[in-house]
Amino acid sequence: MRVKLIVLSILILVLMYFDVLLGSTSITAKQLFNTLFFSDSTQTSLSVIIWEYRIPKMLTSLVVGLALPLSGLHMQTIFRNPLAGPFVLGISSGAGLGVALSMLLSTAFGVFTFTSFINVNSIVAGVIGAGLVMLLLLIVSEKVRNISSILIVGVMVGSLASSVISILQYYSNSDELKSYIIWTMGSIASVEWGEISILYIVTLLAFVFSLMLAKGLNAFTVGESYARTLGINVLKVRRSSLIISGVLTGITTSVLGPIAFIGLAVPHISKSILNTMNHQQLIPFTMLLGGVLMLVFDIVSHVIVPNQTIPINIITSMFGAPFVIYVVMRRKG
Secondary structure, three states: OHHHHHHHHHHHHHHHHHHHHOOOOOOOHHHHHHHHHOOOOOOOHHHHHHHHHHHHHHHHHHHHHHHHHHHHHHHHHHHOOOOOOOOOOOHHHHHHHHHHHHHHOOOHHHOOOOHHHHOOOHHHHHHHHHHHHHHHHHHHHHHOOOHHHHHHHHHHHHHHHHHHHHHHHHHOOHHHHHHHHHHHOOOOOOOOHHHHHHHHHHHHHHHHHHHHOHHHHHHHOOOHHHHHHOOOOHHHHHHHHHHHHHHHHHHHHHHHOOOOOHHHHHHHHHHHHHOOOOHHHHHHHHHHHHHHHHHHHHHHHHHOOOOOOOOHHHHHHHHHHHHHHHHHHHHHO
């Protein structure tokens, strides 16, 4: 296990290097080294490209790969459903609704009077939307014993949010609609350093709390009844997992847009490689593997078409959709 973690860590370092090096603007290894360690970052256009675009983009890709697979691992364990992912509870839809309101409400229905609300930063609006959905789900989780009921509520909340978003899209003008559609494709190219710091802090805290829950998550893989016989506080583990997954999904979606499939597919790959359900091993391995894959996807997104960057959601969907089909077919078999 330790060897596998070391290999993934080395892969991440190598991919971080190539992710910064490769792109539409040609940069040599010597130029990159000199810019990182010797030059004033304000002096040259090359410094601006590296420090203001490529490094933030690389760090954003990495943190998405760390956060969403961890969220997906929690969901698949709690619901004991291999097709459960970070977006299954409708939290991402809540974030999307918040962003849609901040971007589209100014022209939908001719509502021009609420400009102070409309001009709220879309990230803040997304966090609020995700937080409200998560609060609703936590209330439901306290009221019901059947975990499937929480899943149903999450799916219905997501469906309701999607219908409201569709109404806003229908009545919005072309410019705002285009901005929102671009957001839905997953944008990791315009994230600021402050937002990156918040993402890493939240992900680190989620990692620590997840390791603390590892014993309870191991028991959940057999079932809630078995977990109770071991003395596990089932409600506490369920609530904590929902919070961790909800926070990771909500803040990631609010900042970057919905990043598809990475949170669904990576936990399955980790389980196949490790051949274990021990979450003390699965949690760090899943996060590192997600970081490796997201860096690969980011590199592919800006080298597959010369002088253009393809939205990351397109790349992850191309990878994830066939994988989901494979999971469904294997379960049927």
